[in-house]
Amino acid sequence: MMHIHRLEKIWLTFGMAMLAVFLLILGLSAFTMGMDTPNSGHDHSVHAAKLSETPPFDHPAITQIGDREYEAVMTAWAFGYSPDQDQLVVPAGSTVHFSVTSSDVVHGFEIPGTNVNMMVLPGEVNHVSHKFDEPGEYLILCNEYCGIGHQAMFTKLIVT
Amino acid sequence: MNPTFDRKDGRLVLAHLLFAYVALLLGGVCGMLQSMVKSGSITLPANIGYYELLTAHGVLMALVFTTFFIIGFLYSGISRTLGGSLTGVSRSLGWIGFTLMAAGTVLGVIMILLNKATVLYTFYAPLKASPWFYIALVLLVVGSWLSGYGIFAQYRTWRKANTGKLSPLLAFMAVVTMLLWQIATLGVAATVLLQFIPWSFGWVETINVLLSRTLFWYFGHPLVYFWLMPAYMCWYVIVPKIIGGKIYSDALARLAFILLLLFSIPVGFHHQLMEPGIAPFWKFLQVVLTFMVIVPSLITAFSLFATFELNGRARGATGLFGWLKKLPWKDVRFFAPFMGMLVFIPAGAGGIINASNQMNAVVHNTLWVTGHFHLTVATSVALTFFGIGYWLIPVVTGRRLTKRLNNLGIIQVVTWCIGMLFMSGSMHITGLFGDPRRTDYTTYNDSPESILWMPYHVAMAVGGIILFISLIVLLAAVVGLLLAPRGVEEYPIGEVIDTAEKTPKLFERWGLWIGVSAALILIAYTIPLADMITGGTGSPGYKFW
Numbered sequence: 001m002m003h004i005h006r007l008e009k010i011w012l013t014f015g016m017a018m019l020a021v022f023l024l025i026l027g028l029s030a031f032t033m034g035m036d037t038p039n040s041g042h043d044h045s046v047h048a049a050k051l052s053e054t055p056p057f058d059h060p061a062i063t064q065i066g067d068r069e070y071e072a073v074m075t076a077w078a079f080g081y082s083p084d085q086d087q088l089v090v091p092a093g094s095t096v097h098f099s100v101t102s103s104d105v106v107h108g109f110e111i112p113g114t115n116v117n118m119m120v121l122p123g124e125v126n127h128v129s130h131k132f133d134e135p136g137e138y139l140i141l142c143n144e145y146c147g148i149g150h151q152a153m154f155t156k157l158i159v160t
Numbered sequence: 161m162n163p164t165f166d167r168k169d170g171r172l173v174l175a176h177l178l179f180a181y182v183a184l185l186l187g188g189v190c191g192m193l194q195s196m197v198k199s200g201s202i203t204l205p206a207n208i209g210y211y212e213l214l215t216a217h218g219v220l221m222a223l224v225f226t227t228f229f230i231i232g233f234l235y236s237g238i239s240r241t242l243g244g245s246l247t248g249v250s251r252s253l254g255w256i257g258f259t260l261m262a263a264g265t266v267l268g269v270i271m272i273l274l275n276k277a278t279v280l281y282t283f284y285a286p287l288k289a290s291p292w293f294y295i296a297l298v299l300l301v302v303g304s305w306l307s308g309y310g311i312f313a314q315y316r317t318w319r320k321a322n323t324g325k326l327s328p329l330l331a332f333m334a335v336v337t338m339l340l341w342q343i344a345t346l347g348v349a350a351t352v353l354l355q356f357i358p359w360s361f362g363w364v365e366t367i368n369v370l371l372s373r374t375l376f377w378y379f380g381h382p383l384v385y386f387w388l389m390p391a392y393m394c395w396y397v398i399v400p401k402i403i404g405g406k407i408y409s410d411a412l413a414r415l416a417f418i419l420l421l422l423f424s425i426p427v428g429f430h431h432q433l434m435e436p437g438i439a440p441f442w443k444f445l446q447v448v449l450t451f452m453v454i455v456p457s458l459i460t461a462f463s464l465f466a467t468f469e470l471n472g473r474a475r476g477a478t479g480l481f482g483w484l485k486k487l488p489w490k491d492v493r494f495f496a497p498f499m500g501m502l503v504f505i506p507a508g509a510g511g512i513i514n515a516s517n518q519m520n521a522v523v524h525n526t527l528w529v530t531g532h533f534h535l536t537v538a539t540s541v542a543l544t545f546f547g548i549g550y551w552l553i554p555v556v557t558g559r560r561l562t563k564r565l566n567n568l569g570i571i572q573v574v575t576w577c578i579g580m581l582f583m584s585g586s587m588h589i590t591g592l593f594g595d596p597r598r599t600d601y602t603t604y605n606d607s608p609e610s611i612l613w614m615p616y617h618v619a620m621a622v623g624g625i626i627l628f629i630s631l632i633v634l635l636a637a638v639v640g641l642l643l644a645p646r647g648v649e650e651y652p653i654g655e656v657i658d659t660a661e662k663t664p665k666l667f668e669r670w671g672l673w674i675g676v677s678a679a680l681i682l683i684a685y686t687i688p689l690a691d692m693i694t695g696g697t698g699s700p701g702y703k704f705w
Contacts, residue, residue: 004412007461008459012455019454030444031440036518037520038436043436046697048697049699054303068633104287104704105287105702106284106285106287110525112595112607112609114304117522117594118524119432119433119435119436123370123696137607141595142596143598144284145211146407148278149704151374151601151602156607
């Protein structure tokens with residue numbers, strides 16, 4: 001239908017081929033190697049206003065579920081996270097599976113220096129897992145504006 | 161073509177442009193103050209909040225400056241190319257649109273300054289602003305719709321009078337841009353009218369948060385293309401004329417615009433990749449569609465550099481890059497949009513990174529993203545708009561861009577680029593370290609990570625101050641243009657190169673393109689939206705500021 005210059009054909013073919021290759025790598029690593037975007041798997045499953053009577057979010061806690069494997073059930077609220085910081089302690093080499101929801105507005109859940117970075121919405125539970133190899137204090141911060149105290153919303157995970 | 165611009169149309173265009181520049185100045189004051197607060201250099205007096213400034217900055221820059229400038233520019237383009245003056249209907253619609261948008265802006269800014277709408281320009285529920293803030297947004301959007309109808313009416317009148325003729329390229333692009341805007345704003349109109357307004361007035365108790373976010377981002381991504389397409393209009397049609405060359409291909413330019421229309425809307429999930437409640441399959445489908453929208457940008461890059469090179473060689477340039485020397489570097493009408501194009505290369509690459517599905521976790525909601533759109537909209541688009549303003553104000557006021565004002569413009573563009581290098585460069589780097597965006601001054605109780613981010617915040621503030629100086633120079637130049645000697649300034653509209661292929665008629669079969677666009681939107685959104693509508697739980701409102 002339209003004539004396109006030979007050089008432009010080469011340019012566009014090369015460009016589109018690169019995009020296709022890149023998408024293929026993203027898609028394969030996402031869907032076959034477990035590197036997907038956060039996926040709750042059970043959408044719209046909690047009621048933010050009734051978290052205090054909704055297990056497991058009525059008792060946010062970090063519990064050991066295997067050898068160097070922990071589950072962290074957490075809630076985000078303006079302006080902090082539960083459970084308290086003194087409970088967030090795991091030994092080095094542990095994999096932590098975070099399950100987080102919000103009891104009020106939209107928050108973020110980010111650990112700088114790792115790939116832990118997700119949105120926390122009221123009414124939804126979001127999940128992310130990370131293996132903490134190095135001992136140290138890991139900052140967990142809110143990266144979505146949630147009100148006047150947003151910059152004060154953080155906690156720490158201690159890896160011993 | 162009549163060398164002088166229709167005076168009545170000129171007033172309409174000038175009103176839009178001047179409103180845009182005032183919004184830019186106010187938004188710029190907020191931006192500079194934010195950068196100084198964030199770096200710990202100052203604290204705000206009189207209980208002014210950081211997030212109040214941030215809300216004002218986002219609304220004034222992203223929504224007001226852009227929309228007013230774009231509508232002013234598009235009206236100038238259709239007045240110029242579709243008959244030499246606007247029909248009474250189109251001009252009236254333009255003024256009604258302007259009035260509604262101006263009223264919306266004033267109301268919205270008052271609400272923000274009264275601290276009744278400190279929800280940022282994305283106004284994510286369930287943070288609940290005053291209902292009047294949402295009504296201000298309605299006025300802004302409805303006004304822009306009426307302005308769009310005015311553009312469609314002018315195009316229709318021209319087509320009736322010129323049956324079978326190919327429409328002028330600039331007018332075609334204006335129509336596509338406004339068509340994109342009409343389809344895209346349906347999402348934000350739906351969430352504001354059906355969700356936010358009833359909820360903020362208290363007529364309903366709760367709001368479906370995920371649904372509101374999804375409707376917002378259905379609008380939020382094409383919004384950035386609504387900013388970009390007028391810049392592309394300048395690059396495709398205006399710049400070739402300024403450099404004394406020809407448009408490389410009319411057909412490819414139209415193809416690029418149709419592709420932008422089709423693929424910039426069904427892609428909003430790439431802003432929600434880290435969210436719960438949306439199945440990974442639908443996220444990835446929209447990531448694939450997002451990558452399709454890179455294709456028209458590849459076409460654009462080729463066409464523009466082909467224009468530059470062909471023109472340079474026609475003027476005797478030799479060697480691989482000899483044509484670069486033939487470009488009019490000292491002409492601000494060229495230099496400003498050219499710097500915009502140049503910046504768009506890294507800016508676009510950053511955008512591909514952001515949209516890369518799971519890789520988004522590295523940068524999501526960090527200052528990297530802020531750095532990204534300070535390159536795209538605040539540099540590529542803004543510099544192109546500044547470049548347009550330098551000739552469009554004289555055109556519509558019957559004055560001349562003098563040598564002195566031209567040189568002032570060059571200084572302004574250079575300072576803008578330097579300021580943005582500091583600001584956006586630092587944002588990109590510190591964002592990669594995980595430094596969160598939209599966050600007031602904090603050290604997270606002296607945590608070592610955030611102490612390392614501080615020097616970048618200081619560099620951002622240095623950039624913010626340089627940018628503000630550039631803004632003052634811009635406004636001096638604008639005032640200078642309004643007082644410049646009378647005369648006739650050219651409205652530069654490029655002609656298509658003789659060897660270009662004939663443009664297929666297919667591009668103006670609007671029913672077809674609207675149909676394909678609707679089909680893509682339905683494919684990308686129907687199932688996830690149905691799931692959100694039927695499954696979501698409601699949230700009450702919160703005023704945490």
